[in-house]
Amino acid sequence: MMANTIKITKGLDxxxxxxxxxxxxxxxxxxxxxxxxxxxxxxxxxxxxxxxxTVNAGTPLFHEKSFPEMNFVSPVSGKxxxxxxxxxxxxxxxxxxxxxxxxxxxxxxxxxSDSTADEIRALMLESGLWSFMRQxxxxxxxxxAKSPKAIFISTFDTAPLAPDYxxxxxxxxxxxxxxVDALSxxxxxxxxxxxxxxxxxxxxxxxxxxxxxxxxxPAGNVGVHINHINPxxxxxxxxxxxxxxxxxxxxxxxxxxxxxxxxVALTGxxxxxxxxxxxxxxxxxxxxxxxxxxxxxxPLRFISGNVLVGRKITENGFLAxxxxxxxxxxxxxxxxxMLGWAMPRFNKFSASRLYLTKLLRKKEFKYDARLMGGxxxxxxxxxxxxxxxxxxxxxxxxxxxxxxxxxxxxNLGAYxxxxxxxxxxxFVDTSKLPLQAIVxxxxxxxxxxxx
Amino acid sequence: xxxLRNLVDxxxxxxxxxxxxxxxxxxxxxxETFLFVPNTTSKRGTHIHxxxxxxxxxxxxxxxxxxxxxxxxxxxxxxxxMAIGQDAGFWATFWFGFLSVxxxxxxxxxxxxxxxxxxxxxxxxxxxxxxxxTGFLIPLxxxxxxxxxxxxxxxxxxxxxxxxxxxxxxxxxxxxxxxxRAFLFFAYPSAMxxxxxxxxxxxxxxxxxxxxxxxxxxxTPLGQIATSASPTIQITDMFGHQFSFMDAVTGFIPxxxxxxxxxxxxxxxxxxxxxxxxxxxxxxxxxxGGTLMALIFNHFxxxxxxxxLPWYYHLVLGGFAFGAVFMATDPVTSSRTETGKWIYGFLIxxxxxxxxxxxxxxxxGMMLAILLMNIFAPLIDYYVxxxxxxxxxxxxxxx
Numbered sequence: 001m002m003a004n005t006i007k008i009t010k011g012l013d014x015x016x017x018x019x020x021x022x023x024x025x026x027x028x029x030x031x032x033x034x035x036x037x038x039x040x041x042x043x044x045x046x047x048x049x050x051x052x053x054t055v056n057a058g059t060p061l062f063h064e065k066s067f068p069e070m071n072f073v074s075p076v077s078g079k080x081x082x083x084x085x086x087x088x089x090x091x092x093x094x095x096x097x098x099x100x101x102x103x104x105x106x107x108x109x110x111x112x113s114d115s116t117a118d119e120i121r122a123l124m125l126e127s128g129l130w131s132f133m134r135q136x137x138x139x140x141x142x143x144x145a146k147s148p149k150a151i152f153i154s155t156f157d158t159a160p161l162a163p164d165y166x167x168x169x170x171x172x173x174x175x176x177x178x179x180v181d182a183l184s185x186x187x188x189x190x191x192x193x194x195x196x197x198x199x200x201x202x203x204x205x206x207x208x209x210x211x212x213x214x215x216x217x218p219a220g221n222v223g224v225h226i227n228h229i230n231p232x233x234x235x236x237x238x239x240x241x242x243x244x245x246x247x248x249x250x251x252x253x254x255x256x257x258x259x260x261x262x263x264v265a266l267t268g269x270x271x272x273x274x275x276x277x278x279x280x281x282x283x284x285x286x287x288x289x290x291x292x293x294x295x296x297x298x299p300l301r302f303i304s305g306n307v308l309v310g311r312k313i314t315e316n317g318f319l320a321x322x323x324x325x326x327x328x329x330x331x332x333x334x335x336x337x338m339l340g341w342a343m344p345r346f347n348k349f350s351a352s353r354l355y356l357t358k359l360l361r362k363k364e365f366k367y368d369a370r371l372m373g374g375x376x377x378x379x380x381x382x383x384x385x386x387x388x389x390x391x392x393x394x395x396x397x398x399x400x401x402x403x404x405x406x407x408x409x410x411n412l413g414a415y416x417x418x419x420x421x422x423x424x425x426x427f428v429d430t431s432k433l434p435l436q437a438i439v440x441x442x443x444x445x446x447x448x449x450x451x
Numbered sequence: 452x453x454x455l456r457n458l459v460d461x462x463x464x465x466x467x468x469x470x471x472x473x474x475x476x477x478x479x480x481x482x483e484t485f486l487f488v489p490n491t492t493s494k495r496g497t498h499i500h501x502x503x504x505x506x507x508x509x510x511x512x513x514x515x516x517x518x519x520x521x522x523x524x525x526x527x528x529x530x531x532x533m534a535i536g537q538d539a540g541f542w543a544t545f546w547f548g549f550l551s552v553x554x555x556x557x558x559x560x561x562x563x564x565x566x567x568x569x570x571x572x573x574x575x576x577x578x579x580x581x582x583x584x585t586g587f588l589i590p591l592x593x594x595x596x597x598x599x600x601x602x603x604x605x606x607x608x609x610x611x612x613x614x615x616x617x618x619x620x621x622x623x624x625x626x627x628x629x630x631x632r633a634f635l636f637f638a639y640p641s642a643m644x645x646x647x648x649x650x651x652x653x654x655x656x657x658x659x660x661x662x663x664x665x666x667x668x669x670x671t672p673l674g675q676i677a678t679s680a681s682p683t684i685q686i687t688d689m690f691g692h693q694f695s696f697m698d699a700v701t702g703f704i705p706x707x708x709x710x711x712x713x714x715x716x717x718x719x720x721x722x723x724x725x726x727x728x729x730x731x732x733x734x735x736x737x738x739x740g741g742t743l744m745a746l747i748f749n750h751f752x753x754x755x756x757x758x759x760l761p762w763y764y765h766l767v768l769g770g771f772a773f774g775a776v777f778m779a780t781d782p783v784t785s786s787r788t789e790t791g792k793w794i795y796g797f798l799i800x801x802x803x804x805x806x807x808x809x810x811x812x813x814x815x816g817m818m819l820a821i822l823l824m825n826i827f828a829p830l831i832d833y834y835v836x837x838x839x840x841x842x843x844x845x846x847x848x849x850x
Contacts (some may be wrong), residue, residue, distance in 0.1 A: 029651075195657070233847035307498045311504035329498065333490050336456050340488035341506035353727040354511055355502055370493040373504020374484055374577050377621025380508065381787040382730065391843075395787060396836050411840040419496075426497040430505050431621070436496040 003195055003203065006228050008215030010389040012351050012424055014160045016307065017364040018328075020265035022167050023275040029098050030284035033076050034318040035061055036093040038133055040072065042444065053080045054260075058105035058127060058258035061094050067144055073128030075260045075282040075321075091317075096282075101235050104257035112181040112253055120185050124249065132245035132322060136223070138447045139418035139440075143347075148239040150230050153180070155243050156196035157237060158220035159306040161267035163276070165243045168263045170201045175250030177205055182249050182354035183241070184208070194225040202243075218389065223421040226247045227390040232416045237356040244324055249365045251285050264319065268307070268328040269367060270294050288326060289315060299331040301369045307434065308423035315366075319442050332368025340372075351387070351428045371421045376431040387424035392416065394425055401442035406449055414446055459483055477571035481578030482489055501635055505620075509580040510570035511728050515719035516587050516777065522558075522702055524548035526712070529594050530650040530660070530705055534669070534689055535661030547659040551651055552708055553589040558599045559631075562606045563589075570615050581620030581627075581783075582610065587627035588777060591709025592770065592818075593635060594648035601642060605634040625825045626784045627796070644814070646670035649705040650689065671705045672805065673769045677755035677814035682765075699767040710773040720776040729780035732789065733796040737775035740800025741766055748808050757808040765804055774817035784825045788835040795831055800826045 037045040045062040048071075049055060061069035076095060081095040091190055107127055112120060124130045125144060127411045135142035142148070155165050169176055184191045184207050193208040203210060211229060221242045232238055243371065244262050247428045251259045275289050285302065291301070303310035311320065319326075337343070349365035351358045357365070384394035392413035400408035419436035422424045426435040465471045483489075485506070521790050527548035532539045539547070556728035563586045571578045589606060611629035614623045621629060636643050650669040654660035662757025669676075672686040672694060679685060681742065686694045688704070698704055702712025709715075723729035745762030752758030765771060786795035799820050814818065 014500075231843075233843075236847075278614070301492075301498060303498055309496075310498065312495065312498070323665070327498070332492055335490070337488040338455070338486060340502075341485075341504065341510050345502055348473060350502040352501065352503040353725065354507050367499045369498050370488065370500065371491050371493055372488060372500045372502050373506065374489055374491075374579075376505045376579060377618070379505055379581075379621045379783055380728075382789060383784045385789065393788065393839050395834055396832075411664075411843065413843060423497050425498065428501045428503070430501075430503050432500065432503055432504065434496050435494075439716070 003198060003210040003212045005198075005212040005214060008094040008213060008219040008224065009387045010288070010386055011158075011218055012387045012428065013158070013216045014307075015349060015363055015365055016269060016367055016425070017159045018268040018271050018274045020163060020267050020274045020276055022164070024263060024278055025285075026278045027277060027287045029076060029102075029280065030096060030287050032284070033074075033078070033096045033098050033280075033282040034093050034284075035072070035074065036098070036318065036320070036418065037062065037072070037091050037281055038093075038330040039087050039307050039320045040141060041440075042138075042447075043072075045072065046348060047083055047091060047094070049080050049083075049094070051080050051083055054078075055080060055096065056103045056105040057260070058107065060126075060128065064141075067125075069122070069125045070130055070141070070144060071126055071128045072131055073105075073258055075280050089102050092401075095217045100138075102260065106448055107252060107256045108259070109207075110436065111255050112185060113395060115182075115185065117185045119295065120182050126184075127252055129248050129252060129258065132248060133239050133241045135416070136226065136238050136240065137415035137444045139420075140447070141442075142237070146237045148187045148189070148237045150226075151183050151187050151190065151239045152192045152194070152222045152226050152229075152263070153183075153241055153243060153246060153283075154194040154213075154220050154225055155200060155221040156194070156220045157306075157309055157324075160217070161274075161325070161327060162266070162269075162306055163263065165231060166196070166201050168276070169243055169247065171284055172247055173201065173204065174242070174249075175247045176202075177229035177250065178253045179246035179248070180205055180208055181237075182253055183246070185360075187239070189230070192225065192229055194220070196220070196355065202231070213388070218387075218421065218424060221259070221421060223416065223418055224389055227392070231274070231391075232405035232412055235413060236415075238264035239355035242322055242324065245322060262324065264323060265325045266286065266292060266328075268303075268323055269364075270296060270300055272310060272332060279319065281319045281323060283319050284316060285313065285319060285326055286316050298334045301329050301331045303327040303329070304400060307367070308427060309420045330366075330368035332370040335370065358442075371432045373430070373432050375433065378433065380430045382390070383428055383430060384422075384425040387428055388421070390421070394422065398422070398425075398433075398438060401438050404442070404445060409442065409446055419443075455486065463599050468750070474572060477576065477578050478568050481568070481571070506580050508728055509583045510824070511726050512584045512723065512777075513587050513700055514723040515728075516584075516591065518715040518718040519585070519591055519600055519712065519773065520552070522712040522715040523591060523595065523708035523710075524552050525701060527551050527651060527708060529703060530689075531652070531659060532649045532651050532661075534663050534667055535659075536664040537661055539659070543659070550655040550658060551595055552590060554599055555593065555595075555597070555602055555708070556587070558602050559589040559606050560586040562603045563610050566607060566610045566615070568617070572625050574619075576619070576723070579620040582626070585610075585627045587629075589631050590629060592707050594643065594649050594706075595708055596642075597635065597650040598642060601635055601639050602631075605631045605638070610633050611720075621783055623783060624823055626778055626781050628824075629778060629818055633822060636682065636818070644672060644674075649707075651714075664690070666769075669705055671769070671789070674815040676756045676760055677807075677811060682754045682756055682759055684756050685714055686768075696764065696767070699764065707770060707773075713767045713772050716772045716776050723776065729776070730782070730785070730792050732792040733785055734775055735781045736793050736796030737779050737800040737803075738766060739774075740797035740802075740805050741771060742800070744801040745802035748804065752808060755808070765807070769807075769815045770817040771803060775800070775819055778821050779824075780815075784828065786828045786831045786835075788832050791828070791831040791835045795824055795828055797826070
């Protein structure tokens with residue numbers, strides 16, 4: 001059956017070099033793994049282990065204070081090395097001395113089709129896999145007390161240099177199907193699958209409503225899919241989950257273990273051999289980047305995620321739980337461009353017509369982490385609209401957010417968006433405003449005021 | 452380049468907190484970011500950014516204004532030498548205009564940027580580029596014989612009360628250059644209207660002196676129409692020769708310095724539209740509104756010269772084209788929604804013609820029309836945004 005096709009016209013494909021080749025290398029687990037509660041936005045962790053405790057992959061390390069059944073588990077087996085606390089005893093991170101071979105905690109499982117929704121919910125909370133899902137509104141880990149009207153999975157990522165999930169998952173479709181079967185029990189509505197094309201390997205997945213999205217980035221963003229298919233109204237909840245994380249749910253129900261093995265794409269202009277690595281979140285990225293970077297004299301920036309929404313980490317940083325990509329770019333602090341406002345700057349990418357980007361038809365441009373200008377009040381109009389393919393007025397929503405106007409935020413679509421939806425707006429913004437930070441802050445503010 | 456960079460790095464500490472010239476930090480920062488793209492990197496959020504910034508955007512607008520300025524300079528000389536009955540040749544004509552206009556440009560920039568520098572330092576902000584455009588617009592929309600002290604006072608008033616009190620670049624409700632013009636118009640009416648100010652009859656710095664030819668009249672075409680007693684249209688040059696439509700298009704007519712040549716303005720418009728800095732929707736709809744309203748007056752209006760003026764004359768005379776291209780499209784004071792831009796532009800065109808035709812006190816309506824619509828732009832946006840809100844609420848109910 002042909003899936004419905006939705007054509008996205010607004011958006012922007014950023015031309016940047018360093019896409020991962022379809023090649024997988026296995027890398028060793030580092031001696032120490034790190035779990036960082038900061039990776040899970042909005043939770044208050046209560047630690048369940050002590051330093052020196054032995055844990056298996058799947059053993060809870062901490063749980064959420066307001067939902068004690070919501071566990072966050074160890075990705076590997078080993079010994080708890082250190083629980084680092086910061087100001088006011090806030091848990092900064094937990095480190096684990098890793099075993100050579102991973103021991104898995106055993107969960108008793110049934111096939112999803114033989115399980116009730118409550119059983120599946122309980123198992124996902126217990127096994128820590130709940131934390132891989134996101135809820136809209138607020139872009140947080142789903143509130144277990146609320147049932148979603150639909151669950152959305154985008155099976156493709158259009159962000160710059162994004163990993164190719166067709167390549168990653170094509171040999172693991174059985175686990176993916178099981179994961180989808182489990183998820184579909186958790187919603188009264190449907191599981192929606194966003195596909196890249198009708199020829200997608202995901203088009204064989206059963207029990208879902210598949211929709212093809214074509215067009216430039218952010219055509220692969222799940223927020224765009226939700227807005228076009230079943231938008232979030234006030235009081236409604238939808239869940240989303242990344243395709244690799246669906247595999248974890250599938251493995252849990254097929255094998256009874258929490259196996260967080262995933263492929264991570266090492267990408268970016270400063271990477272010598274961009275490719276995929278098989279690893280586990282919590283691993284040190286130095287294992288991945290070792291020997292794979294270009295030899296350069298300038299400082300580099302390492303990003304857990306893509307260049308638009310990822311988090312800045314150090315070269316000894318740890319892989320975040322949902323991370324499927326590491327990007328490496330020039331930090332840019334050593335670059336001094338004279339009279340940039342007047343120069344042609346042929347090697348710079350711009351979505352505007354103030355540069356010759358479009359005429360040059362080049363494939364690659366030079367990028368670094370500079371803002372490329374000074375921060376200003378919003379001056380130009382219509383910039384955000386051109387890269388924001390939703391029935392939302394982005395500039396007006398942002399202004400309502402800056403003004404902390406709750407009624408306006410609600411009315412203009414704050415419940416439908418996540419910070420990542422504004423990444424392209426932030427990229428093209430002449431005024432260089434931190435739009436994703438504004439959205440993140442405002443969603444937290446909205447939640448604290450409304451709930 | 453490295454030498455310059457080293458020099459900047461060397462003196463930089465003096466301008467930072469605790470340095471000798473701490474009080475000039477904003478000025479230093481302004482010059483540093485002018486010389487070098489700032490090295491600030493993103494801490495969170497998007498790690499890479501588009502190469503566009505507000506400096507480049509503003510400079511593009513300034514570039515687009517250059518043809519109008521150059522032509523304006525030439526036309527000042529052209530009108531002057533015609534008035535004194537001399538043929539000075541191309542370069543002397545331009546030189547006279549250059550000498551006459553340059554002081555206005557300097558006064559506008561020195562006063563405006565001076566205030567911006569001080570305010571930026573007081574607030575601890577970066578110096579912003581908005582005034583680069585405003586300071587360039589002001590000389591183009593005033594008559595050449597406006598006393599410089601008036602321009603200084605008006606610029607200071609506009610920058611302080613129309614911009615800085617609202618929060619600076621991007622926060623103003625009214626177009627700052629037009630507030631300067633409006634201030635001049637209402638504060639010094641005798642110096643800003645009538646037929647004495649549009650053509651410089653005196654010498655400039657001792658250059659280009661001469662006696663005004665007999666029978667000279669320096670009224671602008673729109674001024675002539677507004678004061679015309681008969682309903683037939685008589686627009687003439689200073690010696691009573693009829694102006695043709697092409698004279699108005701090329702711009703060899705009296706008027707504010709930069710507004711007369713539709714060709715020079717069209718070059719600027721082309722640049723703005725090509726680079727996408729100005730909205731074609733706003734621009735087009737101003738002309739559409741003006742055309743429609745003028746046609747209505749042509750057919751159903753009162754029997755006056757202004758109402759009888761053919762619609763295509765309305766679009767090329769006075770500040771209509773200049774306002775449509777450079778003033779109405781100011782993104783800060785215009786409607787910010789795409790639908791709103793159509794309405795906003797259209798109403799500017801309509802209002803400009805209504806004021807021209809129906810209000811005998813004002814020969815030109817463009818300035819007031821744009822300022823008026825500046826007030827209404829947020830209201831237009833309110834209704835456009837409200838439609839989106841209603842659609843969203845309906846969606847929730849209809850399920």
